[in-house]
Structure formats: structure tokens, C-alpha cells
Amino acid sequence: MKTAAAYIRVSDERQDEYSPDSQLKLINDFAKKNGYYVPEEYVFYDDGISAKTAKKRPEFNRMIALAKEKNNPFEAILVWKFSRFARNQEESIVYKNILRKKGVQVISISEPIIDSPFGELIERIIEWMDEYYLINLSTEVKRGMLEKASRGEAMCAPAIGYDLVDKKYIPNAQAIYVQQIFNDYLNGIPMRQIAIKYTAAGLTTRKGNPLESRTIQYMLYNPLYIGKIRWSTGDKTFAKTRKFDDPSILTVDGEHEPIIDLDTWNAVQEKLKKQKQLYGRYQRAGQPYEWMLKGLLRCGNCGATLVKSNELYVQCHQYVKGRDCKVSHSISIKKVDEIIIEALQDCIKNCSFNIEPIEKKSTVSVDYAAMIKKEEIKLERAKEAYLAGIDTVEEYKANKAVISKAIADIEKQRTQTVSEQIDIAAYSKKVEEVLKVVTNPEESTEAKNQALRSILTKVVFNKPSKTFSLFFYY
Numbered sequence: 001m002k003t004a005a006a007y008i009r010v011s012d013e014r015q016d017e018y019s020p021d022s023q024l025k026l027i028n029d030f031a032k033k034n035g036y037y038v039p040e041e042y043v044f045y046d047d048g049i050s051a052k053t054a055k056k057r058p059e060f061n062r063m064i065a066l067a068k069e070k071n072n073p074f075e076a077i078l079v080w081k082f083s084r085f086a087r088n089q090e091e092s093i094v095y096k097n098i099l100r101k102k103g104v105q106v107i108s109i110s111e112p113i114i115d116s117p118f119g120e121l122i123e124r125i126i127e128w129m130d131e132y133y134l135i136n137l138s139t140e141v142k143r144g145m146l147e148k149a150s151r152g153e154a155m156c157a158p159a160i161g162y163d164l165v166d167k168k169y170i171p172n173a174q175a176i177y178v179q180q181i182f183n184d185y186l187n188g189i190p191m192r193q194i195a196i197k198y199t200a201a202g203l204t205t206r207k208g209n210p211l212e213s214r215t216i217q218y219m220l221y222n223p224l225y226i227g228k229i230r231w232s233t234g235d236k237t238f239a240k241t242r243k244f245d246d247p248s249i250l251t252v253d254g255e256h257e258p259i260i261d262l263d264t265w266n267a268v269q270e271k272l273k274k275q276k277q278l279y280g281r282y283q284r285a286g287q288p289y290e291w292m293l294k295g296l297l298r299c300g301n302c303g304a305t306l307v308k309s310n311e312l313y314v315q316c317h318q319y320v321k322g323r324d325c326k327v328s329h330s331i332s333i334k335k336v337d338e339i340i341i342e343a344l345q346d347c348i349k350n351c352s353f354n355i356e357p358i359e360k361k362s363t364v365s366v367d368y369a370a371m372i373k374k375e376e377i378k379l380e381r382a383k384e385a386y387l388a389g390i391d392t393v394e395e396y397k398a399n400k401a402v403i404s405k406a407i408a409d410i411e412k413q414r415t416q417t418v419s420e421q422i423d424i425a426a427y428s429k430k431v432e433e434v435l436k437v438v439t440n441p442e443e444s445t446e447a448k449n450q451a452l453r454s455i456l457t458k459v460v461f462n463k464p465s466k467t468f469s470l471f472f473y474y
């Protein structure tokens with residue numbers, strides 16, 4: 001039996017409808033017949049003081065909130081008529097969509113969808129229509145927001161340094177930190193250091209997370225701080241794309257008090273631009289220098305992967321983000337490449353590989369004996385068929401040849417597998433092949449990376465002790 005909620009609403013505009021009690025009775029009858037159970041606590045009732053928005057339907061909102069919960073308590077919402085559920089097309093579509101995503105069906109007990117292939121088709125068409133309306137609706141919403149933005153009204157949750165009071169941004173106690181952050185950046189303090197400094201001072205992102213370099217970058221680019229409202233006419237937010245010079249950006253004068261003066265702002269923008277140009281030059285120089293140990297090199301302190309911190313250096317990912325790791329593992333790509341090549345040469349020379357016992361992909365052991373046995377039975381049958389006069393001698397010979405070859409193949413496979421398990425010399429050869437690829441200037445960095453990945457699970461770099469540990473796999 002499935003649990004369902006019942007939603008009841010009466011409208012005072014209509015004379016011909018059932019009372020709340022009658023609606024509930026009809027719903028309960030339907031539930032009983034169709035395998036639903038409606039607990040008392042999931043009967044939601046709003047009286048119909050012809051409210052125009054969902055805000056005036058407290059029980060409806062409570063029901064939707066419950067349905068949106070992770071373990072939503074009911075699988076369906078039963079209503080007497082769809083018009084009780086929603087008061088207009090848009091409302092119906094929006095809420096049905098929310099519910100559908102949660103696996104909750106809205107069922108009208110008096111307007112059942114016809115139970116036939118056509119019924120299904122009709123349902124599908126209704127869904128398409130719903131989607132069409134939703135797209136239209138979101139365009140409307142976007143237009144409304146653009147209009148708001150162009151009037152300089154607050155658009156979204158406030159940035160660090162502001163509170164949102166009565167739809168207006170008001171500078172708060174953290175505004176002084178924002179000013180300090182802009183100054184720190186101008187004084188040449190790296191974004192990472194700034195992030196750590198102000199996290200220590202108690203500043204967090206809106207979600208309460210520690211600041212990261214990207215948070216600082218985002219702040220430095222945010223024109224909200226000079227009293228402007230920024231809005232993108234595109235689909236994606238800046239927080240995602242970071243394309244601050246996107247042509248779809250709309251900046252207008254806001255109505256709020258600036259935190260940063262124009263001189264400071266311009267100086268910061270100038271500096272950001274220079275840094276970007278510096279980075280851009282590397283990009284123009286040709287293919288980006290992807291490095292051959294990408295994804296294989298780990299931080300000896302926290303175990304995180306090392307990533308490129310700029311064009312020439314790699315660094316612990318957690319350290320770059322200014323988060324958990326406090327031990328810098330910065331090293332130049334050129335240097336680490338040389339060290340690993342040397343290390344591989346040493347391993348070959350000494351015939352010593354730190355092979356990690358890792359589980360092989362096919363752990364299913366093949367029962368060769370059983371496979372051979374099967375073939376032998378086939379051979380036996382073929383012989384019987386010949387002796388009983390069913391097969392001719394030619395047929396028997398042909399059968400025998402096929403089966404004998406199958407047995408020989410299985411035997412061959414069996415011996416190969418056995419010898420593979422302990423051949424260090426062969427493994428050494430394999431590493432040599434990899435080394436050939438890695439040291440060949442003609443090979444692409446990607447090919448080198450692939451080659452290394454065919455023998456190594458990881459390389460752990462411990463900067464304080466200046467050691468590298470290579471982990472091979474078989």
C-alpha cells in the first residue's frame with residue numbers, strides 16, 4: 001500500500017462544489033479502491049478565502065515542503081479536482097514539476113487520466129505543454145529580473161560586507177575587511193594569503209565556508225563594492241564562468257552605498273588585467289604546457305594531488321586552495337620530470353620495483369580444467385555419433401579436429417597465465433618501454449602521461465625530506 005496525502009481546498013466563488021468533509025470522504029473512498037493509505041496527519045486543508053498566491057495557502061506550502069524533503073513521506077497527493085490543487089496553469093505546472101522530480105504524483109480522483117495507450121499519450125502531451133510553459137515562464141522571470149537590475153535594485157543575496165535590508169544592500173561591520181582586502185591585493189599580497197588571513201579573522205563565504213583564492217578573486221571583480229549592480233543576461237552566473245568581461249554582463253548604478261572608492265577600484269582592476277595578460281601570454285605561446293605526471297603526483301603531507309599553480313610549477317591542491325594542507329609542496333615541472341625519469345632508470349638497473357599488491361580487474365579465476373573437460377565430453381559425443389552411424393567418418397574427423405584445436409588453445413592460455421604472474425624481467429622490459437616513450441621528445445605529453453599510468457599508481461612527493469616514492473602496479 002502506498003502512502004498518499006490529501007489536499008482539500010474550497011473556493012467561495014463556486015456554489016456547486018463539495019464541502020471539505022465531502023471532498024475528504026470522496027478522496028478516502030478513492031484511496032481505498034486504489035491501494036492508497038491517507039494518514040490523518042497528511043490531510044491538508046486550506047479554506048478558500050480566494051487567495052491569489054501560494055503564500056496565502058499555509059497548508060499547501062507545508063505539504064509541498066514535506067514532499068520536497070529527502071525522504072518525502074508520501075508518494076502521491078490526492079485531490080478532488082486539479083483546480084483544487086492549483087489556481088492557475090503556471091502554479092499547477094511549477095508545483096507538479098517540483099513534485100514529479102521528487103517522485104510524487106498529483107492525482108485527481110474525479111478526472112482520471114484514461115488508462116489506455118491514448119491515456120499515456122495524453123499524459124505525455126500534457127508534460128510537453130508543461131515544459132513549454134515552464135520555458136516561457138523562466139523567460140518572463142529573467143525579463144523581470146533584468147528590469148529590476150536596470151532600475152538598480154538589489155538582485156540577489158548580498159556580497160561579503162553588505163546585508164540585505166528591505167531589498168537594499170546596507171554596509172555591515174565586515175565592510176572594513178573588504179576595504180583591507182582590496183588594499184592587501186594592491187600591496188602585492190597573493191590571493192591565497194589574503195584568503196587565509198581573513199578566514200583567520202573570522203570572515204567566511206555566504207555558505208559559511210573558509211575563503212579561497214577564488215573567493216578573493218570574485219570579490220576583487222565585484223562592482224557591487226563601488227555601488228553598481230551587475231547582472232548577466234546569459235544563463236550562467238559569474239561564480240561559475242568567471243568571465244568577468246563577458247559581453248552579456250549588464251552593469252548599472254545601484255542605490256546602495258559603495259564600500260570601495262573609485263581610485264582603489266581602478267587600481268585593482270588595472271592590476272588584475274596585468275596579471276591576466278601575463279597569463280594570457282603563456283597561452284598564446286603555443287600549446288599549454290600540460291605535464292606528464294598530471295594526476296600521478298601526490299602531496300606527502302596530505303595525500304592530495306599536485307596541480308599546476310602556474311605555467312612552470314605544481315603545488316598541492318589543498319595548499320593552493322588555502323585549505324587543509326599547510327605544507328607547501330611546490331616544485332618545478334621540469335625538475336620533477338627529471339627526477340622521475342632518473343628514478344625509473346634506477347629501478348630498471350636494480351631490477352627493483354615497489355609493486356603494490358592491487359586487485360586486478362578480473363579477479364575471476366578461470367577454471368581451465370573444467371573448460372578442457374567440456375571439450376573432452378564433446379569429443380566423446382562425436383565419437384559415439386560416429387560409432388552409432390549418425391555421423392560419417394569425414395564428419396567425425398572434422399569434429400575431432402575442431403575440438404582438439406580448442407583443447408590446445410585452452411592449454412596454451414593456461415600456461416601463459418601461470419608464467420605471467422612472476423616475471424620481473426618482463427616487467428622490467430615494460431618499464432623500459434615506458435621510459436622510451438617518456439624520454440622521447442617527439443612524443444606528446446599526453447602519450448607520456450598514458451605510458452606512466454600503465455605502470456604507476458602514484459608518486460608521493462615529500463618535500464621536507466626531499467623524497468619521492470614510486471608505486472608500481474602489475
Ligand SMILES: [Zn+2]
Nearest residue numbers: 299302316325
Ligand atoms: Zn598537501
